[in-house]
Amino acid sequence: MIEVLLAILGIGYLMRTGGRRxxxxxxxxxILAGAERAGIITATQREQILAHxxxxxxxxxxxxxxxxxxxxxxxVVAGVSLLIARNWEAIGPLVRIAAYLLLLLAVGEAxxxxxxxxxxxxxxxxxxxxxxxxxxxxxxxxxxxxxxxxVQPFLIWLALSAPIAWLSPRPVTAxxxxxxxxxxxFVGNFIVDATASLIGGGRGPSGLLALAGTxxxxxxxxxxxxxxxxxxxxxxxxxxxxxxxxxxxxxVLWTFGVLVSCAPLRLQHEGWIALAALALATLWVVVLxxxxxxxxxxxxxxxxxxxTIYALTFGWHMTDPGHGEVTGLGIAVVILAVALxxxxxxxxxxxxxxxxxxxxxxxxxxxxxxVLVGMLFLASDVRLVWTAAILxxxxxxxxxxxxxxxxxLTADVAQINLGVLILVWxxxxxxxxxxGSMLRSGIGFILAGVMLAALAWALERTRRRLxxxxxxxxx
Amino acid sequence: xxxxxxIVLAAQLAFFALWGGRLVASHRDGEVVWLATEPVxxxxxxxxxxxxxxxxxxxxxxxGCATLVAEQPAVVYVQLAPATNPxxxxxxxxxxxxxxxxxxxxxxxxxxxxxxxxxLVPSRPGQIRYGIERFYVGETNPLREARSGTVVAKVRINRxxxxxxxxxxxxxASAR
Numbered sequence: 292m293i294e295v296l297l298a299i300l301g302i303g304y305l306m307r308t309g310g311r312r313x314x315x316x317x318x319x320x321x322i323l324a325g326a327e328r329a330g331i332i333t334a335t336q337r338e339q340i341l342a343h344x345x346x347x348x349x350x351x352x353x354x355x356x357x358x359x360x361x362x363x364x365x366x367v368v369a370g371v372s373l374l375i376a377r378n379w380e381a382i383g384p385l386v387r388i389a390a391y392l393l394l395l396l397a398v399g400e401a402x403x404x405x406x407x408x409x410x411x412x413x414x415x416x417x418x419x420x421x422x423x424x425x426x427x428x429x430x431x432x433x434x435x436x437x438x439x440x441x442v443q444p445f446l447i448w449l450a451l452s453a454p455i456a457w458l459s460p461r462p463v464t465a466x467x468x469x470x471x472x473x474x475x476x477f478v479g480n481f482i483v484d485a486t487a488s489l490i491g492g493g494r495g496p497s498g499l500l501a502l503a504g505t506x507x508x509x510x511x512x513x514x515x516x517x518x519x520x521x522x523x524x525x526x527x528x529x530x531x532x533x534x535x536x537x538x539x540x541x542x543v544l545w546t547f548g549v550l551v552s553c554a555p556l557r558l559q560h561e562g563w564i565a566l567a568a569l570a571l572a573t574l575w576v577v578v579l580x581x582x583x584x585x586x587x588x589x590x591x592x593x594x595x596x597x598x599t600i601y602a603l604t605f606g607w608h609m610t611d612p613g614h615g616e617v618t619g620l621g622i623a624v625v626i627l628a629v630a631l632x633x634x635x636x637x638x639x640x641x642x643x644x645x646x647x648x649x650x651x652x653x654x655x656x657x658x659x660x661x662v663l664v665g666m667l668f669l670a671s672d673v674r675l676v677w678t679a680a681i682l683x684x685x686x687x688x689x690x691x692x693x694x695x696x697x698x699x700l701t702a703d704v705a706q707i708n709l710g711v712l713i714l715v716w717x718x719x720x721x722x723x724x725x726x727g728s729m730l731r732s733g734i735g736f737i738l739a740g741v742m743l744a745a746l747a748w749a750l751e752r753t754r755r756r757l758x759x760x761x762x763x764x765x766x
Numbered sequence: 767x768x769x770x771x772x773i774v775l776a777a778q779l780a781f782f783a784l785w786g787g788r789l790v791a792s793h794r795d796g797e798v799v800w801l802a803t804e805p806v807x808x809x810x811x812x813x814x815x816x817x818x819x820x821x822x823x824x825x826x827x828x829x830g831c832a833t834l835v836a837e838q839p840a841v842v843y844v845q846l847a848p849a850t851n852p853x854x855x856x857x858x859x860x861x862x863x864x865x866x867x868x869x870x871x872x873x874x875x876x877x878x879x880x881x882x883x884x885x886l887v888p889s890r891p892g893q894i895r896y897g898i899e900r901f902y903v904g905e906t907n908p909l910r911e912a913r914s915g916t917v918v919a920k921v922r923i924n925r926x927x928x929x930x931x932x933x934x935x936x937x938x939a940s941a942r
Contacts, residue, residue: 377904377906378904380904380906380907384789384790385790388782388783388786388790391782391786392779392782392783392786395775395778395779395782396775396779399771399774399775399778399779400772400775402771403768403771403772403775404768406767406768406771420775424778424782427782431782431785431786431789432902433902434789435789435793435930436898436900436901436902436930436931436932437789437897437930438897438898438899438900439895439897451777451778451781454770454771454774455771455774458767458770458771458774505888508839
């Protein structure tokens with residue numbers, strides 16, 4: 292009971308602090324009223340400024356206090372969960388249901404009433420309301436000993452809380468809801484349910500959304516596609532500008548997951564898997580470039596593209612050519628991805644890649660080349676696989692040098708740094724690949740250290756020169 | 767906008783009130799059977815405070831059950847019968863129920879027949895899950911450290927043949 296009292300006191304303190312902020316936190320109306328009285332602005336201007344502030348003010352931004360509010364909401368939810376767990380045996384089912392309904396009503400009503408007020412109060416309440424249905428499902432599950440599908444409760448929660456995300460004046464709830472949908476989709480489709488295997492359910496996902504290792508039920512496919520569509524729609528409509536196109540990455544990763552794990556599309560041939568990864572990663576970059584997405588969004592896709600190419604450079608170590616079963620449908624999807632990636636890169640407006648047309652054409656070639664090189668992984672001669680790995684290594688070096696050069700021409704420091712980073716990464720990897728066997732003696736370690744230090748010095752000097760060069764031109 | 771939000775809140779309250787009401791009422795007057803459990807090792811420590819349970823009726827060896835196979839999840843109905851020899855528990859002697867028959871069509875049970883509904887696990891012949899494979903325990907519950915195989919489950923089955931675990935009772939060491 293002491294914990295319950297402490298929790299109530301804690302919530303009361305948060306509400307009181309929020310109330311104070313409500314009363315004294317927003318100074319703008321007071322200041323504007325004073326300015327109107329002093330004759331600095333007119334009443335119409337005061338109202339216009341307030342309307343403008345309401346529309347473009349700090350609603351979408353999250354400062355330190357707002358983040359504290361977010362954590363406050365999460366802590367309260369966690370605390371309530373723990374309290375219920377601690378006093379579990381003493382509370383009967385009817386009391387639990389009644390208490391939960393009362394709590395849901397109180398939190399929901401408070402969130403509705405205070406939704407347009409100070410973010411420090413409204414946001415924690417909204418998040419508390421957002422998570423309460425999940426808490427309720429857990430509470431009912433534990434109270435009535437409901438086992439069964441591990442994914443279904445989360446799907447119900449996502450459905451129940453979706454309107455809160457859509458009707459919120461802030462993007463935070465929508466962002467959490469979208470991330471939760473993505474997590475549920477991937478866990479439900481691909482993650483193995485360890486408990487199911489323990490109690491005789493076999494290894495593999497066992498819920499409504501299970502796709503990995505199975506053909507997937509019509510329900511699983513339908514729900515997965517609905518979730519994918521919802522993730523896209525919600526991202527485009529509700530997320531802050533600059534983060535609306537991450538759903539493309541979700542689609543690409545999901546497609547790859549289906550290709551490597553789901554029976555009707557399954558690819559077990561390493562060559563086809565490599566080609567699928569390259570084509571889908573390139574498609575991700577191309578689609579975001581075509582959409583003129585933000586730097587952050589394009590950065591994520593670029594990282595995935597570079598990571599895929601880098602991973603495949605280790606194809607040099609393969610001892611046998613790719614082998615394994617493939618499905619016709621899987622191959623069709625890969626061919627479609629290859630066609631879209633190559634065709635999309637070719638058709639990209641040059642300005643999306645560079646303000647200089649020659650560099651834009653070079654960029655298109657750099658995007659298309661890995662997909663074409665990736666086809667060598669399908670060869671039955673392992674020497675062609677090694678050739679593909681070496682060519683991809685070369686492409687990484689070309690990309691790195693291109694980024695540094697292009698960055699220096701367009702005064703883009705981030706591009707220069709990215710180029711240096713890629714180059715360092717590739718050189719260190721290949722250095723360890725080729726001379727790793729030397730690292731068995733003290734002399735070998737010393738030589739390796741000296742060579743790496745020289746490399747670091749040279750690269751850092753080049754980077755500084757490249758960054759300084761455009762500034763001199765600019766000035 | 768507030769109007770829409772209140773509609774959402776009302777819908778959530780209605781959902782939880784109706785669901786809670788159904789859960790409270792659905793197993794109020796069902797028949798009680800006792801089920802043996804089998805060891806599950808290792809216990810799933812990552813998933814919180816529940817005892818993972820496995821039952822002999824989850825993989826019945828009787829004819830008609832062991833050969834059931836499903837490519838998609840399918841409901842299966844299992845007939846139970848109490849064992850003739852009583853089992854001693856910490857709460858006294860009880861009669862454990864065993865699976866004696868399985869069928870895919872809903873049964874019309876006679877007054878003295880006990881049936882339970884489960885789901886066939888796809889691609890795992892004879893494997894059935896009943897939705898009673900977890901027993902949630904509070905922080906102070908002495909059953910928190912219980913393991914499947916050392917307890918028997920008291921299960922109530924409602925008219926829709928849906929089971930629900932009411933309690934776990936420890937078996938004496940000699941009966942495990």
